[in-house]
Amino acid sequence: xxxxxxxxxxxxxxxxxxxxxxxxxxxxNKEGVNNLVTEADHASEKxxxxxxxxxxxxxxxxxxxxxxxxxxxxxxxxxxPIDGTVNFAHGIPICxxxxxxxxxxxxxxxxxxxxxxxxxxxxxxxxxSSLNGAPINVSKETTVMKSCLVTGFPYSYLDEPNGxxxxxxxxxxxxxxxxxxxxxxxxxxxxxCGRFExxxxxxxxxxxxxxxxxxxxxxxxxxxxxxxxKYSLYQPKILATNGLIHEEMIEWLKG
Numbered sequence: 001x002x003x004x005x006x007x008x009x010x011x012x013x014x015x016x017x018x019x020x021x022x023x024x025x026x027x028x029n030k031e032g033v034n035n036l037v038t039e040a041d042h043a044s045e046k047x048x049x050x051x052x053x054x055x056x057x058x059x060x061x062x063x064x065x066x067x068x069x070x071x072x073x074x075x076x077x078x079x080x081p082i083d084g085t086v087n088f089a090h091g092i093p094i095c096x097x098x099x100x101x102x103x104x105x106x107x108x109x110x111x112x113x114x115x116x117x118x119x120x121x122x123x124x125x126x127x128x129s130s131l132n133g134a135p136i137n138v139s140k141e142t143t144v145m146k147s148c149l150v151t152g153f154p155y156s157y158l159d160e161p162n163g164x165x166x167x168x169x170x171x172x173x174x175x176x177x178x179x180x181x182x183x184x185x186x187x188x189x190x191x192x193c194g195r196f197e198x199x200x201x202x203x204x205x206x207x208x209x210x211x212x213x214x215x216x217x218x219x220x221x222x223x224x225x226x227x228x229x230k231y232s233l234y235q236p237k238i239l240a241t242n243g244l245i246h247e248e249m250i251e252w253l254k255g
Contacts, residue, residue, distance in 0.1 A: 002101065003122075006101060007122070008051050009048045009052055010099050010120070012044075013047055014097050014113045016044040016047050021091070042081075045064070045065050045066060049069070059071060059075045060073045060076040062207065063077075064079065064207045065081060075101065075102070076101070078102060079099050079207060080097070080098040080185065083184060096185050097115075098112045098113075099210075102233075107210060109124050109214070110215055112186065112211050120132055121192065123211075129193075131189075137219050138193075138220045141242065142244045143245065144248045145174070145175075145176060147196075148177045148179070148195075149171060149199070150179045151167075151180060151187075151199065152184055154202060154203040160202075167252075184212065188215060189212055191241065192218075197244075198240065198241040198249050199238070199240045199241075200240075203237075212240075220243065221240060221243050222241055222242075223238065224239050225238065226239055228250050
């Protein structure tokens, strides 16, 4: 029932994305520069939560737009109703719905649905990852120099040593391809299915990575913070790779 509810909820969110896409809708700005929220974000979130509440009314919910719906439960649904809102607002189809399920502080299930690319990624703890129902695995590339990487930049630039621009420059000066798609959930899923060897980002929220983190791990990849410690959704830095380049990537990120 848990998986069925997750799939129903993520499709409900995807329907709202399709309904609003390339139409005229209200766009507001949250705190910070280009931190957008649209009517579609709220509609997607509402549709998702209605599905979850109809089946599991006592479950805790953490969602990007409405925040926490606190319940006395060991089950938490972590929702990003649109990951890649700036893309969506500009009619760029690289955006998705992301929902992860956490039990007793551990991710146990996640799904990422890109309705415009017609891709549904799913993972269950201990059961592997899939794309549109077919099993997926990370790539087998063993060196960073032969890898294709993906990253994202915070809209409020973090002026820190070895920050986003410095790391980006380091890679591209060596001729390593680094992409910037604008959706961390899709970035993670594309690592999981072998399109990218690695993804790193300096500043993510739990809803950005909850589902994708599990999808990468269940596809055979590795996810940590920048110094190789166990990854937590509730800290900002993430490094996700095929596992084979992970230690080398940590050295690149150290500066």
